[in-house]
Amino acid sequence: MDWAAVLGIAAVLVIMVRYEWPQLKPQMKREKTAYAVLTAVGGALALLLVFYPEMxxxxxxxxxxxxxxxxxxxxxxxxxxx
Amino acid sequence: MIEKGKISASQMGKMLYLAILPTAILTTPAITFKFAKQDLWISPIWALCGLIVIFVSLRLHRMYPGLNIVQACERIVGRFPGKIIGFIFPLFYLYFNGIIVREYSEFVVGAFLIRTPLIVVSGSIVLVCAIAARGGVEIVGRFSELILPAFITLFLLIVVPIIPDLQVTNMLPIMPEGIRPSIEGAIVLQTWFSEFLTASFLLPFVADQKKSQKSVYISLLAVILTLIVSNLVTLLLLGELTGNYTYPFLTVARYINLADFFTHLESLFMAIWVLGAFVKICVFFYVTVLGAAQWMNLSDYRPIVFPLGLLLILFSMWVAPNFQELTHAIATSVTLAIITLFVIIPGLLFCIAWVKRRLWIKS
Incomplete structure (x- = not known):
């Protein structure tokens, strides 16, 4: 069950990145960093919540x-x- | 400026009205009833925090035109403290919006879609809201303009058919223990009135600034009036039982039975709730995204909408392990936190700005 959730999270992250990343222009460095950091934080938090729901x-x-x-x-x- | 869209003053008023009312109608009667008993309907009148917050955000916007409270804060107390507050505000908006999404999905799952997992309900509303927020403040403003008439019509469709069943004796005696119980009941309501601080984030985008003041105050009055009506109807119909239900107003909607033909009108309430919660989550989400983009000095807020949407869904799971603890937290620590952050800090900022301006004029 946990691993199904992990797969789901991975799928969501992949869809998000595939959708948004090509729309960011090469000169938008700050936006790219912000996007990457926020997505990484989201992914990490999602994994933590799957494995330690009582956190x-x-x-x-x-x-x-x-x-x-x-x-x-x-x-x-x-x-x-x- | 990140946002190029403009809204009208009346759109801002409608946004604020819809951004505050929906959850207030749903959950407050049960909490307020504990304190105020039959004075339940008087409590919304004590909207002190709303008045303070509106006054502060309007005055701050007059002192620093075109800046919201976070940007004004950097000017008032300097860059570094301003950045700290600028970080706390979007984070708190995200957390608070998480609570709203959770309340929304708990209600939908608990009352209607019993066998649907929570995450499906919260995920879908956040996705819709993220798409709307990506469209910018104009889109959110137009949505609220579009939804408000439907919201009011549906609200009246619940209130009017119930009038013959109301028992006026339920509200007697009025204020048997003086004014105090109704004020105590209003403490939790201050959470909702404090949310009027959102006006500070919308004011810079208003095209007709002269009307904005009137529009915000009308919005506050409308919220108070609607809460009085909904609390009064709940009280007059349910009386002593009001405190026993988690969602008293839903029970009111279920009660309607016109000639055995119009029954199960709670679906109307569901419609109100989904429409209202949509605008509410949208406005709060928009403020989160805008605040975060300003804090990180981005040139555009659109790229971070979806990552923040993901975080919003996660926060809605994370805020509380179950609904009982969430309700308890709303009545205690969340109320305290929101009063500190939305009333006391802006109040202090306003005082500092005022003193600074005075000193500046003197020298």
Whole structure:
């Protein structure tokens, strides 16, 4: 199942690159770099999510960042809905 | 300038209206009801964040014409801090749009296409939105102009047939514990009102600048009014039960039964939802792409649309393991984050810009 997902991701990446790359003109160096980097990040993240679906996400990051306030809000919500 | 298209002020207003309302109608009644109870319908009036954010983005645009908040930020606090904020904004828009895509697909899968995998629903809407966003701000603007009448008609088609079944006693007593519960209920709503910061990214493209101020305020009023109507209808029909449903307004649409002939009108609601979510995701996606292209100093934003679309799909999977945690996060940490980023930071920027301008005039 995992490997089917990997194949799917590879297919999506290939289609994306085959579609977009020829439209980029040779002098557009910055755009090419940006495109390559973003696609690589996307591919890497997709693979990570396939193999480690429980990987902590950005929401957990925000939770950690606002921990005291979130605790206070949770307490508050419980009090009001209880 | 990366974007050469122009939109009219009214198009911008319509874009903002559709970019804020759809998810607000869907999820807020359940969360707001926890706090406000029968004062549910009063909560949308406390749109403080919306007013602050609109004021700040209009004034900043007047001080720095043709620049959005990220570009203005570089002028206000210098290049390096400006670049940091310029990185955070598109990233947060991407993350927030991921939440929206997730909400959209969870709703479609949970209520209608029960046996379809989530990724099919989210993938298809992101693909459509990416194609629209690639067309530029003009295309997104025209889409919202096209979709708004349909949106309002369908909304009225749900609200009007339900009127005979409404029980006015459900809203009594009005404000038994004073004004406080309704304000507490409005805290979560501030997330949606803060989204009016998107105006700052659209203002530079408005052709008739003089009307833009009026148009944004009308948009805010329209959002408040629609939320009051939808919350009121939900409350008057469902009463105490409002808090038990994940999507109270969908339940309202399901309830409609005109002479055993017009039934299952929730398909209308589905239509509203898909149209609205389309514009919402489009506008937010466009802002992400534009912000990212400006941050990287690209000459064109079109090449990075599809890679960012892929990232958007991945973020929609990544934001939360399940829908319960997502709803919890929206009510707590996401609200806090969006208030920090969309209200407090722009507010501070505005204060700094104002003081700077004062000092500059004096010297």
């Amino acid at each position: 902590p996400g950005p929401t957990q990051g925000l939770d950690a960042l606002y921990k005291p306030l979130v605790k206070w809000m949770d307490h508050f919500i419980e009090k009001r809905s209880g």
